[in-house]
Amino acid sequence: MGGYLPAKKYAEARLAGLLRYLREETLLPEDYIRQLEESGHLPGTIENNYDGWESKPWFEAWLKSMPEKKRNDPFQGSKERRRVPLDPVSIRESVYPHPMLPSDAETLAGAMALFHAGIKREDIDQIIVHSQVPDRALPANASLVQHKLKLPYAGAFALDSCCSSFITMMQVASSLVRSGVKKNVLIIGSILDSMINDKSNYYSVNTGDAAIAGIISRVEEGYGYLGSDSFSDGARHDGVIFTRREPNLIRKTATSPSFVQEFVTFHNPVALKAIATQAQEDLLKVVTRVLERTGKTTEDINLLVTHQPVAWTANAWRESIGVPPERFYESYEKYGNIATASAPVNLLEGIEQGMLQPGEIAMLASTGAGENFIALLERATPELIRNTKL
Numbered sequence: 545m546g547g548y549l550p551a552k553k554y555a556e557a558r559l560a561g562l563l564r565y566l567r568e569e570t571l572l573p574e575d576y577i578r579q580l581e582e583s584g585h586l587p588g589t590i591e592n593n594y595d596g597w598e599s600k601p602w603f604e605a606w607l608k609s610m611p612e613k614k615r616n617d618p619f620q621g622s623k624e625r626r627r628v629p630l631d632p633v634s635i636r637e638s639v640y641p642h643p644m645l646p647s648d649a650e651t652l653a654g655a656m657a658l659f660h661a662g663i664k665r666e667d668i669d670q671i672i673v674h675s676q677v678p679d680r681a682l683p684a685n686a687s688l689v690q691h692k693l694k695l696p697y698a699g700a701f702a703l704d705s706c707c708s709s710f711i712t713m714m715q716v717a718s719s720l721v722r723s724g725v726k727k728n729v730l731i732i733g734s735i736l737d738s739m740i741n742d743k744s745n746y747y748s749v750n751t752g753d754a755a756i757a758g759i760i761s762r763v764e765e766g767y768g769y770l771g772s773d774s775f776s777d778g779a780r781h782d783g784v785i786f787t788r789r790e791p792n793l794i795r796k797t798a799t800s801p802s803f804v805q806e807f808v809t810f811h812n813p814v815a816l817k818a819i820a821t822q823a824q825e826d827l828l829k830v831v832t833r834v835l836e837r838t839g840k841t842t843e844d845i846n847l848l849v850t851h852q853p854v855a856w857t858a859n860a861w862r863e864s865i866g867v868p869p870e871r872f873y874e875s876y877e878k879y880g881n882i883a884t885a886s887a888p889v890n891l892l893e894g895i896e897q898g899m900l901q902p903g904e905i906a907m908l909a910s911t912g913a914g915e916n917f918i919a920l921l922e923r924a925t926p927e928l929i930r931n932t933k934l
Contacts (some may be wrong), residue, residue, distance in 0.1 A: 545932050546656025547892045548649055548755040550588020550626040550877065558659075559584060565659045571692040572651050575632035582616025586652070587616075587644070588628045588753065592620050596743065602793055604814075609792060610746045617747065625752030625880040627738050634638075643738040646675045647685045650732045652691040653755035658693070660931045661759050663728060665693065668759075670726045671700045672717060675707035676703075676735040676883045689732060698730070706912030707851050709884045710756060711732055711772075711920050714908070717760035718769035732757040735883035737836075740786065742807040744793035750854055751808070754885035756892065767925045769903070771838040773830045774918035783815030784808065784913050819914030822859060824864040827909055830919040831865050838921055844867045846904035849890035850887070851883075851911055854874045861909065873899055886910065895924075896931040902926040 554562065559580075566577045579587040597603055597618075607615055614620070615635040628644040635641045641649070650673060658665065666826050673686040684702035705712040717729035734755035760768075787809045794803060810816055827850070835841060848867040852858040858874040862901075873894035882889060887908045900906055902924055909919040 545888070545890055545892050545895075545928070546653050546658070546660055547885075548653040548656065548758045549587055550586055550628050550753055550891065551586060551590045551629045552586050553585060554580065556584065562656065562659055564654075566655055569658075569665060569692065569694060570654065570655045572648060576629070576648065576652065579629065580875040583863060584853055588626055590624055591752075592624050593622065593749065593884040595774075597749065602744070605793055606744055606746075609744065609857045615758075619749050621876065622749045622880050623877045625737075625749075626878075626882075628753045631806045641861050643753075645679050646677055646734050646736045646739070647679050647688045647692060648903060649736055649753070649755040650675065650685060650689045650757075652735045653734065653757040654689060654693050654730055654732045657730065657732075657757035657759055661927070662931075663726065663759060663761075666697060668695045668698045668728050668730050670717070670720060670729040671698045672703050672713045673696060673700070673730060674703055674733040674884050676707070676709075676733070677737070677739045692732075695730070697718050698767075705754060705776075705916040705918070707883045707886065708774075708910040708911055708916045708918045710910030710911050711908050711918045712774070712912075712916075714758070714760065714769070714920055714922075715772045715774070717919070721760050721762055722769070727761065729760040730757065731760060733884035733888065735885055738882075740806050740808055742791045744791045745807070747808070747810065750881045754879060754882040754889055756885040756888045758888065763925050763927075766901075767923045770921040770923055771835060772920035773841050773895060774916060775818055775830060775914070776916045777826070778915055780812075780815040780819055780913075780915040781795070782812040783810070783819050783915070785811045789804070795796075797849070808863070823911065823914075826917050827861050827919070830866045830917045831907070831909055834919045834921055840905070840921060845907045846871060847891070847894050847900045847906045847907050848872045848909070849894060850874070851886045851889045852887075852890075852908045853881045853911070865909075866873055869917070871899075873897070877894055892932055898933075900924050900929065900930050
């Protein structure tokens with residue numbers, strides 16, 4: 545696996561090798577490679593509540609704009625979130641610089657996964673990408689990331705089930721490999737919330753940036769993918785949407801530029817209420833079905849990782865599933881809601897902290913925009929643990 549988590553320190557013993565790989569084997573812009581080389585940390589910053597909100601002159605106006613019941617606890621359990629750097633070329637050439645492109649974040653995560661696994665670029669025959677925020681609406685990022693990673697024999701396509709997409713990619717990629725259609729599938733998911741974050745929205749404190757990648761290959765019988773289950777409820781389709789609008793807090797003059805852009809928007813109150821009230825029941829449904837399908841019980845789960853859309857949900861899901869805290873990992877206070885990257889980042893960091901050993905079983909479970917639900921079981925291979933614990 546490879547996780548691009550802005551400002552995270554990279555293992556010193558492998559830093560020189562990764563820098564060489566990025567320069568020789570990818571088309572990642574040199575500016576980002578140099579930032580990693582000079583600091584030893586992945587490019588980007590850590591944003592806390594003071595830097596992002598409390599220190600701003602509009603903080604009081606932001607508080608007053610909130611629903612009254614949220615004003616006493618405006619950060620809702622959030623403490624930090626990660627932010628990608630501004631794109632260096634846009635800093636030099638534009639009066640309105642923009643954050644790092646999602647395809648560059650995905651390239652960095654994908655390169656880390658390839659480098660850690662020691663798999664040659666030529667051996668990857670498929671890449672699947674989910675960009676929660678793509679470079680552009682069309683075409684999708686998949687082929688561009690294939691190009692930036694210099695994968696000469698890989699087909700590329702995008703897949704989208706919102707925040708559950710990485711687990712859905714695991715399901716699809718495992719099917720391709722088990723059927724013999726593909727040999728080595730690289731899957732990458734990203735959320736560059738900095739591209740679409742309206743800081744004047746009360747929910748903006750919950751969301752951050754990340755990219756995560758993994759490689760699905762054939763493994764010894766009994767290891768790897770054990771089973772999965774999923775379902776959807778499209779009646780909630782317009783609960784959480786991207787829509788073009790101005791920020792919630794804005795005072796313009798007649799000559800002001802347009803500040804309209806795509807922002808995350810809570811659109812349909814009825815759908816949103818259904819998403820919140822049914823959250824535990826919906827995820828428990830897929831968890832129960834995959835356990836029945838594979839003949840496992842909650843006692844067989846050595847590590848549970850889930851999505852983490854707000855502070856309370858991850859532990860609420862854990863409690864409903866019946867897994868004790870010592871077999872559960874979440875990272876909400878560090879990263880907030882990192883969407884499609886949430887569950888796999890928690891798997892990666894759980895492995896880094898020694899919570900999963902070869903032969904043990906991990907469950908990944910996630911919702912996606914409150915309308916998609918998936919749970920997947922996998923038995924950890926020695927290679928997964930060795931290549932993740934750098």
